[in-house]
Amino acid sequence: MLLFHYINRLKCLLRDKETVFWTLLFPILLATLFNIAFGSITSATEMFSPVATAVIDNQAYQDNVPFKEALKAVSSGEQPLLKVSVLSQDQAEQKLKEGEISGIITVSDGINLRVINTGLYQSLIKSFLDEYLQIEKTAGAIIESNPSAVQNGLFNSLADRRNYTDEISFSGAEPDTFLAYFYALIAMACLYGSFWGLRNVIDIQANLSPLGARRSVSPTHKLTSIVCDQLAALTIHFAEILITICYLVFVLGVDFGKRGGLVVLICFVGSVTGISLGTFVGSAIRKNEKVKYAMLNGISLSMSFLAGLMFIEMKYIVAQNVPLLSYINPAALLSDAFYSLNIYESLTRFYLNFGLLCSLSVLLSVASYMLVRREKYASI
Amino acid sequence: MIIRVQNLVKRYGDLLALDHFGLEIKEGEIFGLLGPNGSGKTTAINCMLSLLKYDKGTIEIFGKPMSPDAYDTKRNIGVVMQNVAVFNELTVLENIRYFCGLYISDKAERSELVEQAIDFVGLQDFRKFLPKKLSGGLLRRLNIACGIAHKPKLIFLDEPTVAVDPQSRNNILEGIQRLNREGATIVYTSHYMEEVEQICSRIAIIDKGKTLATGTKDELKSMIKTGETITAEIFALTDGDIEEVRGLPHVTKVTYDSSRLRVHCSGGKHNLIRLLDKLKERDISFGKVFSEPPTLNDVFLEITGKELRD
Numbered sequence: 001m002l003l004f005h006y007i008n009r010l011k012c013l014l015r016d017k018e019t020v021f022w023t024l025l026f027p028i029l030l031a032t033l034f035n036i037a038f039g040s041i042t043s044a045t046e047m048f049s050p051v052a053t054a055v056i057d058n059q060a061y062q063d064n065v066p067f068k069e070a071l072k073a074v075s076s077g078e079q080p081l082l083k084v085s086v087l088s089q090d091q092a093e094q095k096l097k098e099g100e101i102s103g104i105i106t107v108s109d110g111i112n113l114r115v116i117n118t119g120l121y122q123s124l125i126k127s128f129l130d131e132y133l134q135i136e137k138t139a140g141a142i143i144e145s146n147p148s149a150v151q152n153g154l155f156n157s158l159a160d161r162r163n164y165t166d167e168i169s170f171s172g173a174e175p176d177t178f179l180a181y182f183y184a185l186i187a188m189a190c191l192y193g194s195f196w197g198l199r200n201v202i203d204i205q206a207n208l209s210p211l212g213a214r215r216s217v218s219p220t221h222k223l224t225s226i227v228c229d230q231l232a233a234l235t236i237h238f239a240e241i242l243i244t245i246c247y248l249v250f251v252l253g254v255d256f257g258k259r260g261g262l263v264v265l266i267c268f269v270g271s272v273t274g275i276s277l278g279t280f281v282g283s284a285i286r287k288n289e290k291v292k293y294a295m296l297n298g299i300s301l302s303m304s305f306l307a308g309l310m311f312i313e314m315k316y317i318v319a320q321n322v323p324l325l326s327y328i329n330p331a332a333l334l335s336d337a338f339y340s341l342n343i344y345e346s347l348t349r350f351y352l353n354f355g356l357l358c359s360l361s362v363l364l365s366v367a368s369y370m371l372v373r374r375e376k377y378a379s380i
Numbered sequence: 381m382i383i384r385v386q387n388l389v390k391r392y393g394d395l396l397a398l399d400h401f402g403l404e405i406k407e408g409e410i411f412g413l414l415g416p417n418g419s420g421k422t423t424a425i426n427c428m429l430s431l432l433k434y435d436k437g438t439i440e441i442f443g444k445p446m447s448p449d450a451y452d453t454k455r456n457i458g459v460v461m462q463n464v465a466v467f468n469e470l471t472v473l474e475n476i477r478y479f480c481g482l483y484i485s486d487k488a489e490r491s492e493l494v495e496q497a498i499d500f501v502g503l504q505d506f507r508k509f510l511p512k513k514l515s516g517g518l519l520r521r522l523n524i525a526c527g528i529a530h531k532p533k534l535i536f537l538d539e540p541t542v543a544v545d546p547q548s549r550n551n552i553l554e555g556i557q558r559l560n561r562e563g564a565t566i567v568y569t570s571h572y573m574e575e576v577e578q579i580c581s582r583i584a585i586i587d588k589g590k591t592l593a594t595g596t597k598d599e600l601k602s603m604i605k606t607g608e609t610i611t612a613e614i615f616a617l618t619d620g621d622i623e624e625v626r627g628l629p630h631v632t633k634v635t636y637d638s639s640r641l642r643v644h645c646s647g648g649k650h651n652l653i654r655l656l657d658k659l660k661e662r663d664i665s666f667g668k669v670f671s672e673p674p675t676l677n678d679v680f681l682e683i684t685g686k687e688l689r690d
Contacts (some may be wrong), residue, residue: 004481004485005481008474008481011469011470011474012467013469014469015470203467209465211465211467213426213461214527215482216431217430217457217459218454218483219451219452219454219455219482220482221451376430376433376448377431377432377433378392379392379432380426
């Protein structure tokens with residue numbers, strides 16, 4: 001009998017095209033748009049152009065062979081840092097004023113930099129000069145105390161860079177700001193499970209639909225109907241979330257780390273939370289069906305916004321200023337669970353989020369059952 | 381008694397929807413609840429089905445108190461709601477199978493009953509159609525099939541012919557009579573007196589949540605003063621002529637409008653002959669003349685002072 005109810009409910013829900021769109025296709029479409037948008041940003045970042053810089057053509061510059069060589073080195077190669085022009089003082093000043101170059105290097109008693117704006121390009125020129133001056137000073141000191149060092153490859157050693165630390169992620173994944181958007185997107189998809197929960201309540205409550213009335217006058221125990229309906233909704237929604245995750249991982253290449261089992265587990269709990277939220281809103285709010293759907297859409301999007309779906313900094317702003325909200329917002333808990341799985345070695349934070357989500361689901365489910373189990377109504 | 385309702389009181393805030401409502405329905409009856417919209421018919425049915433809370437009164441079905449967990453009682457009840465209650469995503473066959481499955485767990489028995497229900501409502505050619513592809517009449521038939529597929533002993537039909545074309549309406553009414561012949565007791569609500577008069581063996585007239593009168597249609601008609609109403613097409617009539625007609629025995633009311641003379645009589649015999657004699661005597665020429673027996677609307681009008689469809 002349970003199987004009969006469950007299969008029929010699966011059929012009904014699977015054929016509900018509108019809800020399938022919102023719970024499966026919409027998150028996939030949004031993920032695709034995110035991917036296109038973030039792809040453009042990444043490309044823009046990677047297309048670095050050399051910083052246009054002028055060097056004043058004077059005798060001191062012409063005599064400073066090491067500096068000329070250093071400038072030549074950073075202006076050539078596959079990815080040059082600077083694009084150097086040797087100009088007269090007037091020409092350089094004119095170009096700086098017109099914004100054609102970012103800074104003017106003057107070699108006299110020392111090496112000086114003149115800029116009229118501050119920003120990334122100016123910082124890059126300054127970094128280059130600082131580094132050059134530091135190496136020049138170091139080399140001078142070494143030669144002074146040990147002139148034979150030049151023959152022993154001093155300049156090669158100074159130019160040689162070695163990293164003595166290696167950056168690795170415990171989970172094997174690279175931290176990526178854009179990932180947080182995809183995590184918030186999955187959280188939103190989980191909360192959209194609330195549409196299934198609402199549909200279930202409407203179809204089972206005699207005061208919400210004629211269908212509910214017909215089912216209520218049948219000899220089937222209400223708990224049987226509720227359990228079968230919710231299980232069918234959970235089956236469909238959990239499958240939708242897994243399909244969305246697969247699309248993100250295998251089609252868009254989004255990195256969910258190497259803890260696949262725990263990702264699936266948190267998706268399952270997210271799905272339960274979403275459906276419970278819809279069931280609760282459906283049974284507690286005394287408004288018509290359309291208003292309830294609009295409310296759930298608003299609630300899901302608001303929670304996702306606070307979890308960083310539209311603006312990733314929002315998640316941190318909320319965590320800093322209203323920390324309690326982060327602990328009761330299922331979207332924030334879900335996206336943080338994905339993030340902690342991907343970034344941290346320890347699972348403490350993941351299990352905290354997991355526990356809070358389970359508690360929320362239980363709370364919403366119990367409250368909904370208390371409201372739905374009523375079998376006689378004041379009005380229908 | 382299949383149903384016994386006593387002193388049922390139901391309030392919606394300040395509105396008294398059922399005012400010490402009571403009725404008794406015997407096995408094998410087609411019992412009609414007749415009343416205008418808002419008279420309390422659907423509220424009474426919803427209370428009987430334990431969907432609605434009520435403030436006072438008792439309801440017994442099959443001799444047992446009715447409650448939401450009276451599953452044995454519910455197993456023998458079929459309900460056809462006023463609003464179509466089917467799943468839009470399931471086909472005709474799947475819908476009937478599902479609702480039948482709420483009552484019948486045996487798969488083979490269920491399949492047989494589903495086929496019988498499809499035949500019964502004449503939806504053989506539409507079994508794979510989704511509800512949205514059905515016309516209003518066919519949708520109503522599906523609604524009925526979903527309510528009766530499990531062969532219940534007691535069937536509530538709440539205005540099943542609302543917004544239905546005449547052909548489907550006749551089909552539905554014939555079906556209800558067939559169900560009754562097959563042994564089901566029917567509770568039928570409607571504000572169409574013709575339907576109630578056509579199929580119901582006993583009728584309760586309801587207004588403002590009260591049962592005003594109960595009986596067979598003849599019993600109800602005999603409760604009122606109004607007898608037959610005679611209508612005659614007459615081109616010209618003077619006030620004197622009308623006064624003469626008004627003076628005839630058993631005549632209670634005379635109206636003359638648009639060349640139609642209507643004479644209401646309070647029982648008695650030979651009213652038509654007496655009227656024709658009077659017209660002949662006063663040399664009044666007339667066209668078509670016919671006599672109508674009192675209707676349930678007359679009963680309702682006389683009891684409540686208003687038309688059934690006001």
